[in-house]
Amino acid sequence: xxxxxxxxxxxxxxxxxxxxxxxxxxxxxxxxxxGMGFFYCTGHGxxxxxxxxxxxxARSLFDLDMQQKQAMNSLNSPLRxxxxxxxxxHNCNPTENNxxxxxxxxxxxxxxxxxxxxxxxxxxxxxxxMRSNQTKTGGSNAPDQxxxxxxxQTHGTGQxxxxxxxxxxxxxxxxxxxxxxxxxxxxxxxxxxQGIMRSYWQQxxxxxxxxxxxxxxxxxxxxxxxxSKMQDPVAQMLCVRYNMQAPPSSSGATQAHANPDRGNGxxxxxxxxxxxxxxxxxxxxxxxxxGLEVCTPQGTWVAALVIxxxxxxxxxxxxxxxxxxxxRSTPHRVLLPRIPPESSSARAPSRVSLVFFCxxxxxxxxxxxxxxxxxxxxxxxxxxxxxxxxxxx
Ligand SMILES: O=C(O)CCC(=O)C(=O)O
Ligand SMILES: [Fe+2]
Numbered sequence: 001x002x003x004x005x006x007x008x009x010x011x012x013x014x015x016x017x018x019x020x021x022x023x024x025x026x027x028x029x030x031x032x033x034x035g036m037g038f039f040y041c042t043g044h045g046x047x048x049x050x051x052x053x054x055x056x057x058a059r060s061l062f063d064l065d066m067q068q069k070q071a072m073n074s075l076n077s078p079l080r081x082x083x084x085x086x087x088x089x090h091n092c093n094p095t096e097n098n099x100x101x102x103x104x105x106x107x108x109x110x111x112x113x114x115x116x117x118x119x120x121x122x123x124x125x126x127x128x129x130m131r132s133n134q135t136k137t138g139g140s141n142a143p144d145q146x147x148x149x150x151x152x153q154t155h156g157t158g159q160x161x162x163x164x165x166x167x168x169x170x171x172x173x174x175x176x177x178x179x180x181x182x183x184x185x186x187x188x189x190x191x192x193x194q195g196i197m198r199s200y201w202q203q204x205x206x207x208x209x210x211x212x213x214x215x216x217x218x219x220x221x222x223x224x225x226x227x228s229k230m231q232d233p234v235a236q237m238l239c240v241r242y243n244m245q246a247p248p249s250s251s252g253a254t255q256a257h258a259n260p261d262r263g264n265g266x267x268x269x270x271x272x273x274x275x276x277x278x279x280x281x282x283x284x285x286x287x288x289x290x291g292l293e294v295c296t297p298q299g300t301w302v303a304a305l306v307i308x309x310x311x312x313x314x315x316x317x318x319x320x321x322x323x324x325x326x327x328r329s330t331p332h333r334v335l336l337p338r339i340p341p342e343s344s345s346a347r348a349p350s351r352v353s354l355v356f357f358c359x360x361x362x363x364x365x366x367x368x369x370x371x372x373x374x375x376x377x378x379x380x381x382x383x384x385x386x387x388x389x390x391x392x393x
Contacts, residue, residue, distance in 0.1 A: 003302040004294065005032045006310065010043030012210050015125050015223075016132065026217035033218065033315055037328030038294050040310040041284070044207045046200075048309040051286050054200040057193050058239035059288075059352050061109055061185060072183040074110060082183035084108045086243065104273045105336055109239040111197060113173065114180045118202040119232060126209040126227045129216075133224035173232040176362030176381055200354070201237060204284055204311075208233070208358035211282060211313065219323065221369065226281070229364035234381065236280075238355040242272035242291060242336055272334035272351075278316035279387035280359035281380070285312040287353035295331040304332075317387070318360065318380060324368045359384055 007028045011021035032039035061069075066085075074082040086107045111117065120126070173179055184194050212226035219225075272291055285292075292304040294314075304312055320329035334353075360366070360380035367377025 003296070004036050004038045004040060004304055004312070006040040006042060006307065007032060008043040009041050009211065009214060010045075012214050013043075013045065013125060015210075015213060016128050022214075022217065026214055029211075029214050030218040033215070033319070033323075033327040035297060035328075036294060037330030038304065038312065038314040038332075040307050041207070041211065041313045042307075042310050044210075044311055046203050046207070046309075046311070050200065050203065051309060051311075052288075053196050054354055055286060055288050055352050057190075057196040058109065058354055059241070061190060061193060061239065062107060062241040062350075062352070064185070064190065068185070068189055069107075072109070072185060074183075077180075077183055079112060079178065079180045081110050081112050081114075081180070084110070104271060104334075106240050106242045106272050106334075108241075110236060111182050111184075111201070111239075112178065112180070112236040113232075113234045114182055115174075116182050116184060118198050118205075120205040120209060120230070121202050123206050123209050125213060126230075129213045129223040129227045133222055133228065173234055173362040176234060178234040178359075178362055178381060178384065197237075201235070201356075204237075204356045204358070205233065205235060207311065208235075208282060208284065208356075211284075215282075215319070215327075219327075219369070226360075229360040229380070230281075230358065232361055234359045234362050234384070236357045236359065238357070240273075240353050240355065242289075242334060242351045242353075244336055244349045244351075272336045275331050275333040277320075277329040277331055278314065278357060279318070279384050280316040280357045281318045282358050283314050283316060284356045284358065285314070285353055286310075287312075287351060289349075289351035291334045291336060291351050292353075293333055293335060297328070301333075316357070316359075318366050318383065321366050321378075321383075322369050324370055 005028065007025060009025055011018045011025050015022060029039070061083075069083045069085070072082040074080045074084045074088075076082065084107065086105060184197075187194065209227055209230055212230055213223055216223055216225040216227070275295075287306060290303060290306055292312075293301045294304050296302055314332065315327050315329055317329045319327045362379070362381035364380040365377055366380055366383060
């Protein structure tokens with residue numbers, strides 16, 4: 001029995017038919033999002049082989065020699081896309097207790113929405129959800145807060161938000177500051193990488209839109225509520241390799257990762273990724289090893305075990321903002337078990353994860369659904385830039 005629920009989302013792909021099964025899925029999503037804020041998603045349409053292939057492609061990128069990886073150094077990219085060696089990136093929640101963050105013990109490679117990555121594919125579910133908005137009235141008190149340029153009318157979402165929407169009028173995500181080129185490894189350096197990652201990316205955009213329908217249904221919102229804000233999302237995919245560490249010495253950088261709050265036992269581990277919440281809407285993760293831990297509503301930590309073929313979904317800050325905290329943006333972290341001192345293995349073990357942040361359209365308005373007149377609100381892009389700016393100092 002997993003502490004984190006497993007939800008078979010396949011009925012959502014039958015939308016708009018299969019109403020009863022969709023209602024059960026939506027209920028399960030609501031329970032998961034008000035509880036752990038994390039759930040395993042099965043029935044998403046990707047085969048185990050596709051997931052393993054993408055993890056394998058990331059692994060082969062990290063296996064390149066350092067010179068080849070440095071040729072894609074994220075410092076060369078204004079959007080910090082590309083490769084970041086170990087020690088070069090923060091990923092802690094900068095607001096947590098106002099504590100200084102230590103660099104995470106990981107190397108990473110970031111891909112983001114841009115002209116060299118695919119747009120969301122044809123998606124009959126998303127299209128049907130968008131159409132339902134035109135045909136249905138009632139069913140929910142919550143307004144659909146699409147920007148003015150899409151809907152041609154204003155909503156009571158607060159003056160500031162309306163101004164932003166007006167400023168963003170006619171502006172697409174592709175013209176936003178978070179859209180740009182990636183540093184992809186050339187085909188002769190890493191054959192097949194680009195194709196595998198583009199195809200995985202496109203699949204995950206499709207799954208994200210379908211989950212967005214499930215999330216709207218779970219909140220009794222219009223079916224298009226979230227899908228309409230994910231027409232051209234500023235998605236980002238973080239590929240990470242957590243390299244297992246030697247036991248911390250009594251001095252030096254690795255020692256600094258030991259978490260004093262955890263008391264006995266924890267000193268033996270290092271932090272692969274500090275405690276944080278994700279800043280976007282939802283995150284879809286696959287990985288090939290354990291280490292991720294999730295904070296329960298009671299404040300304890302549970303391990304997110306690996307379920308082969310499942311995608312682990314969690315909500316980010318925007319989901320919490322829309323729902324006034326009813327849906328959790330759950331704190332999580334990644335721990336690294338140390339290599340036992342007696343280990344004679346020539347190669348340190350490591351864990352690879354692919355973390356797909358399905359953010360919304362850059363100019364999508366985000367404000368509390370139930371109190372749009374009082375909540376000042378923001379836009380997805382503004383919120384992400386603020387939070388990322390704090391993390392990538
Ligand atoms: O690698 C993982 O398991 C999670 C990483 C993560 O939470 C993040 O990068 O936001
Ligand atoms: Fe995260």
